[in-house]
Amino acid sequence: MLSGRFISVEGIDGAGKSTHLAWLVAHLKSCQIPLLQSREPGGTPLGEKLRQLLLSEDMHLETEALLMFAARNEHLQQLILPALRRGEWVLCDRFTDATYAYQCGGRGLDFERFQQLERWVQLRDAHFVEPDLTLIFDVPVEIGQARMAATRELDRFEMEQLEFHIRVRNAYLERANQYPQRIRIIDANRPLAAIQTELEQIIAEFIA
Ligand SMILES: Nc1ncnc2c1ncn2[C@@H]1O[C@H](COP(=O)(O)OP(=O)(O)OP(=O)(O)O)[C@@H](O)[C@H]1O
Numbered sequence: 066m067l068s069g070r071f072i073s074v075e076g077i078d079g080a081g082k083s084t085h086l087a088w089l090v091a092h093l094k095s096c097q098i099p100l101l102q103s104r105e106p107g108g109t110p111l112g113e114k115l116r117q118l119l120l121s122e123d124m125h126l127e128t129e130a131l132l133m134f135a136a137r138n139e140h141l142q143q144l145i146l147p148a149l150r151r152g153e154w155v156l157c158d159r160f161t162d163a164t165y166a167y168q169c170g171g172r173g174l175d176f177e178r179f180q181q182l183e184r185w186v187q188l189r190d191a192h193f194v195e196p197d198l199t200l201i202f203d204v205p206v207e208i209g210q211a212r213m214a215a216t217r218e219l220d221r222f223e224m225e226q227l228e229f230h231i232r233v234r235n236a237y238l239e240r241a242n243q244y245p246q247r248i249r250i251i252d253a254n255r256p257l258a259a260i261q262t263e264l265e266q267i268i269a270e271f272i273a
Pocket residue numbers: 076077078079080081082083084085212213216253254255256257260
């Protein structure tokens with residue numbers, strides 16, 4: 066039985082995800098919640114190696130998608146499921162919504178194939194493992210691009226054309242429309258204090 070709770074955090078590149086994750090970790094810990102923080106692609110030693118390849122090496126688009134799910138399978142088996150079984154909360158920087166947004170929306174790959182992969186990896190003992198709550202930090206693409214450019218060297222995804230990031234953002238917004246019970250869109254084009262007040266409310270509702 067999975068007694069822990071699973072939260073994922075998403076958004077286009079430059080949306081401020083890392084900033085908000087750090088705040089969420091501190092907040093959840095201050096609420097005495099036992100927490101595993103992780104990320105995708107990555108989390109496990111193998112997943113981190115795959116991450117390095119995925120963020121730097123050119124590859125066939127379908128290979129990219131398959132590696133995302135390979136890293137996810139390892140992550141679920143080695144880290145996420147054991148933590149949820151122990152009753153811990155898992156706070157994950159991206160999960161399968163990112164594959165729908167980037168590989169399906171951004172790259173234009175076939176949606177139905179992803180559904181098959183998703184079931185293969187996430188259907189465990191007749192239980193479909195997915196986040197209980199997903200926070201999508203949303204900003205206009207131009208804002209994300211400006212924030213990224215100001216702070217770091219860009220990886221293979223971040224270097225994509227503006228249109229790619231627009232498709233990714235639209236795919237995230239569509240996911241939120243499709244799964245309103247699980248996914249919350251946070252307007253991340255506001256001062257940090259306003260975003261944190263909203264996060265505090267969302268977490269309080271989620272705990273209750
Ligand atoms: N609400 C905000 N208002 C102004 N600046 C922000 C805001 N949120 C984040 N930033 C700044 O934007 C830059 C990018 O933020 P951050 O690294 O958290 O986002 P990210 O690119 O989404 O994260 P990731 O590393 O997960 O891709 C940082 O300099 C951060 O301080």
